[in-house]
Amino acid sequence: MPETRRSTIVFALTGVILLALGIRTGVAAIAPLAPSMDLDLAMEGLPLGIIGTIPPIAYALAAWFSPWLAQKVGLETAAIAVGVLGALAHVWRGASPTFLSLFVATAVLMIAAGVGNVILPGLVKLYTPNAIGGVTAAYGTAMALSSSAPSFLGVWMADLAGWRVSLGAWAIISIVGAIPWLLVLPFAKRRGLAEAELAGGLAAGSPKVSLSKAPTAVAIMTIFAVSSALAYTWFALLPQLLIDEAGMSVEQAALGLGIFTIAGLPLSLIIPPLAHRVGWSSILTGVAAASAMAGMAGLLVAPGAATYLWVILIALGPLTFPLSLTLIGLRTSNHLSALVLSGYVNKMGYLFSAVGPLVVGFVVQVTDSWTISVLFLMAVILMEVPAIWVLARERSVDDELAERNASAHLSN
Numbered sequence: 001m002p003e004t005r006r007s008t009i010v011f012a013l014t015g016v017i018l019l020a021l022g023i024r025t026g027v028a029a030i031a032p033l034a035p036s037m038d039l040d041l042a043m044e045g046l047p048l049g050i051i052g053t054i055p056p057i058a059y060a061l062a063a064w065f066s067p068w069l070a071q072k073v074g075l076e077t078a079a080i081a082v083g084v085l086g087a088l089a090h091v092w093r094g095a096s097p098t099f100l101s102l103f104v105a106t107a108v109l110m111i112a113a114g115v116g117n118v119i120l121p122g123l124v125k126l127y128t129p130n131a132i133g134g135v136t137a138a139y140g141t142a143m144a145l146s147s148s149a150p151s152f153l154g155v156w157m158a159d160l161a162g163w164r165v166s167l168g169a170w171a172i173i174s175i176v177g178a179i180p181w182l183l184v185l186p187f188a189k190r191r192g193l194a195e196a197e198l199a200g201g202l203a204a205g206s207p208k209v210s211l212s213k214a215p216t217a218v219a220i221m222t223i224f225a226v227s228s229a230l231a232y233t234w235f236a237l238l239p240q241l242l243i244d245e246a247g248m249s250v251e252q253a254a255l256g257l258g259i260f261t262i263a264g265l266p267l268s269l270i271i272p273p274l275a276h277r278v279g280w281s282s283i284l285t286g287v288a289a290a291s292a293m294a295g296m297a298g299l300l301v302a303p304g305a306a307t308y309l310w311v312i313l314i315a316l317g318p319l320t321f322p323l324s325l326t327l328i329g330l331r332t333s334n335h336l337s338a339l340v341l342s343g344y345v346n347k348m349g350y351l352f353s354a355v356g357p358l359v360v361g362f363v364v365q366v367t368d369s370w371t372i373s374v375l376f377l378m379a380v381i382l383m384e385v386p387a388i389w390v391l392a393r394e395r396s397v398d399d400e401l402a403e404r405n406a407s408a409h410l411s412n
Contacts, residue, residue, distance in 0.1 A: 062114025
């Protein structure tokens with residue numbers, strides 16, 4: 001592999017942060033503008049709900065082909081494509097004359113974001129292999145900030161220039177995010193031939209051993225899936241639960257959702273660096289699971305007492321999300337392996353997370369009670385228990401695949 005220059009690393013780090021900023025702005029940009037958009041596109045009710053289902057489905061779809069795409073054109077070229085396609089989709093959303101046009105533009109935008117989700121761990125592994133925790137913490141924070149920014153700035157921009165400008169303006173971040181990768185491309189071209197040396201393990205795509213048979217890969221996917229399912233479910237349903245069970249007003253329930261959103265942010269900066277330490281990945285998973293279980297139990301037993309404390313404890317559950325992103329880099333041998341593992345984790349994880357809110361909402365609708373739904377979420381958290389044991393083994397996914405391949409050859 002050619003030596004990476006310091007300037008190339010600086011450009012790549014800048015590109016990682018800007019890419020992370022750009023791929024989340026579209027998720028929450030529409031909801032606060034729905035009342036204004038309704039005059040032109042009839043957005044209230046079912047249409048808004050349909051738009052809300054697109055992200056996890058698009059992320060899962062993109063994860064199917066993203067590793068193949070990035071290996072064909074290169075990680076850096078894929079990052080440029082994410083920025084350019086994302087910018088075009090943002091503008092398209094702002095100019096949409098019909099709901100169908102808005103739906104298609106949003107799907108394109110979320111698929112581009114899904115590709116970004118998959119390639120980010122590979123880029124971090126490639127350019128900062130000795131600082132995976134710190135860089136993952138930085139780009140994870142950038143993703144969190146860009147997810148919340150439209151909620152705060154979108155209405156303000158719409159008041160100034162209309163909802164179409166407000167939706168389309170986020171294209172600026174996407175297109176700017178592509179620029180650093182244009183500067184990195186010369187290094188990427190020099191690296192191209194050297195990547196043939198990495199034709200092994202996950203990068204080779206073993207025909208005999210699938211990732212589902214690598215315990216560490218399954219463990220990382222599991223904590224990613226559980227954290228995503230919890231986050232999407234609570235984002236959608238927590239305010240209503242607080243109103244129904246804790247007797248809160250709409251304003252108090254909105255504050256509860258705000259606490260849920262913000263509570264985990266400081267810890268998300270700490271968790272990726274801690275994941276580097278031997279044994280800490282399983283400890284962090286256990287703490288996140290136990291905290292979320294305690295918070296949900298509190299809502300079931302005493303919803304009106306210390307309600308915001310229960311919310312804070314529940315907010316610790318999805319903290320296995322930044323942990324899983326960090327482990328993708330730590331438990332693989334090179335950036336191509338990280339790319340393939342990232343595709344597997346995103347694909348399976350987002351498929352699972354898309355089901356969570358639907359199941360919980362359906363059960364609440366049928367039973368007219370939150371008890372069974374909360375118990376269901378507690379059962380989902382228990383899926384992380386085997387992952388705690390697997391992660392404590394500190395094994396590399398590449399090593400597990402190599403052992404499986406060796407066993408397969410011996411049996412033949």
